[in-house]
Amino acid sequence: MADTTIYSARKIITMNPARPTVSHVAVRDGKILAAGDLAELETWGNYKLDETFADKVLMPGLVEGHAHTMEGTLWRYVYCGFFDRGDPNGKVWDGLQTIEAILDRLKEAEVQIDDPDVPLSGWSLDPIYMDNTRVTRADLDSVSATRPIGVLHASGHILNVNTKALELGGLMKTGINHPGIPLGVDGYPTGELYGPETMTPVGVHVGFNRSLTDSDEQGLRDFAKLCVRTGVTTITDLAARLDDEGVEAMLNVTGEDDYPARVVPLQFFMGATPKKTVEKVVGLKARATDRLRLGRIKAVADGSIQGFSARMRWPGYHNGAPNGLWYTAPEQLAELYRLALAAGIQVHTHTNGDEATDMVLETLAPALRDVPSPNHRFTLQHCQLADAAQFRKMKELSMCVNLFANHHFYWGDEHYRLTVGPERALRMNACRTALETGVPMAIHSDAPVTPLGPFFTAWSAVNRLTASGRTQGEHEKIGVEAALYAITLGAAYTLHLDDEIGSIEVGKKADFAVLEDDPTEIGGDNLKDVRVWGTVQGGRIFAASKL
């Protein structure tokens, strides 16, 4: 018989309402044999008592339902963000509050590169926190005039480059007439490039290649380190291309003995028909392993609100910007939904604007009449602007929602002032309405758009503070308990994994977040400050300090 290990802990928060807290958990074969007190657990026979966690708090391993593995790859570049952020190796990089500070950090990195032709790449720039001061190519030229330099914005949709990079990309010329390329008074591009069409020709010269969203093997390993540091044991890669090579790499890396996370990659619905996409994903599902859960699809209905490419219902954008863009037509989504439902494949759909959410709801309804599927759990991702009536409709259709709680902190002030105006800004990412309506809900970081960290995400949903310190949408706050549920069982439910993970009870995976602080005692105001010791994943112990 396999060995049994019983872990003692200061407290074990189970998320199992039958016994919400216990003192011990028994693990056998990477699964939870029992949770209770020592006397109860001893009844299972021989065991080894492990007191590593005697002074720690255990929770179910946290589940991040909307992230991208490229976060792992980006950390090889220079971090230029406004907020402090931890890297895979545990170093916390100071946030940079001025352009000068950003240029200084880039200069430090620049002198360390010997080869003059190697580009210098940075990421996570966000001028909105610096009075919207724009970075220019002259700024980056001061770092180097001879080495191509590119700095990607936090949104991922804007790239700042220097003159050398523009030259290499063939854009250092006058006469350009393109909405994505602002020009300076001299008639030359300022160095800001908006949107993938303008970023690609230059991006390839500054380290941001065309398959930016694909993570390589090292990136996947670094991504998993971030998971350990944030208490995450199951994480999504929400829009993967999943070509043969990529799938092989993911299978290899996640299959390594010491790989500490369960990765759930969703096939991006783009560039192939609904029929081919569903057929491919049915094939991928058959290749799924415990740590690589292939077999789901991600579709995208519209763009982003802060990029003014989300599809808005009347009265549209607060600043009068024209309505956004559709990325997928209703006819295509309708076919995808029907085929996926019939094949038992789950589809997550990105919507940001409320018109996009309307479209998805209206498209899924007839598909469900054609292919009744009581357990479909099709999930709306982001769904930031949904109103109460839309949540009721989600409930009627048995949909799930994964709301972008972090967004509220990082861009809430912008939404209030500029994009949607005060009233709609208050209802964005309406966690309370979702829960009161009975829509199964998760909350997410969309890493690398915002940092991975479910306790921060939970804190955002509990407090609804914006970066400027305002509470925005008092009514939509949720309690600590509901927030902790959202980052465990709530997210697991949206992935059809709540039978395996998300709570500490018999038969489930031995996935734990190992904590120094008790999130139920620390107070909602401090939830983001819960210190993470590491994780247990499938019964294997991963200490953040030993990565």
Add this chain to the structure above:
Amino acid sequence: MTIPLPVTVIGGYLGSGKTTLVNHLLRNANGLRLAILVNEFGELAIDEDLIEAEDDDIISIAGGCVCCSFGSDLTGALMDMAKLNPQPDHVLIESSGVAIPSAIVGSVSLLDGFCTDGIVILADAETIQSSAGDKYMGDTVLRQLADANIIVLNKTDLVNEAHLSETKQWLGQQTGDVRIIESSHSIVAPQVVLDSFLVQQALEVPHLEASNLEMMTITLREPVDVENLAKKLADDDLGLIRAKGFVTSLTGQKTLIQVVGRRWETSLAPDSTLSGIVCLGFKGLISKQNIEKIGNVAS
């Protein structure tokens, strides 16, 4: 001097006949090496009898043509096309049903080695008006029409005369009377869609005879005011669909003139090129009399 690779965008909402049009052009490529970029490989992206070889990213087609899907990376796919050996003669982008064609042209214009050859929008004669009124897609459909240099009003066989003329009138109002070519089953003279067909050696391209279109060649022996000439060729009175050719400017430089509907542009050309402009227009409008005002005509 390297000649930039011309790129035509074919747009229009789902079901307007874009894929059928692409196949029609491939069947009538007549030696021209076309590179087709499609947003996605549909069930029947390319008619099976045209396919020579196929793998995940590229379909090889009889006559040296190719078809690639670009997914979310059009710029990357275009850069790949420029590297093909031999280089294609003309790139044709079949945009997705929800794409805004002018945005695609904007992206193309950023790339060295390419020039744009206009936006051809297909409209389904039966459904275009209801699509334009759709609560979700209506504004997208109208933006596509507004972007058109040429509209191919397709599937005219499915509607009666009254509906057709009412639709044409409506389209005229939406687009400020952009050039409209009628078709059924996406069968149009290939010259309508790609200017490369205009200047092909063999002018006996099919599907022109039966249409209400006509081609003429203007030969200008004397140097001309190039800009002024281009403007005249794009004028609504003449109603040309396309014109392309070479003239000598007043300063003695050989110059390429390209006209797509009302849009015209000029660029310097190699000295060795022969003079002459090929014009494609509507029978009646493109009469010798009208064109004689511009130059010597040989039809």
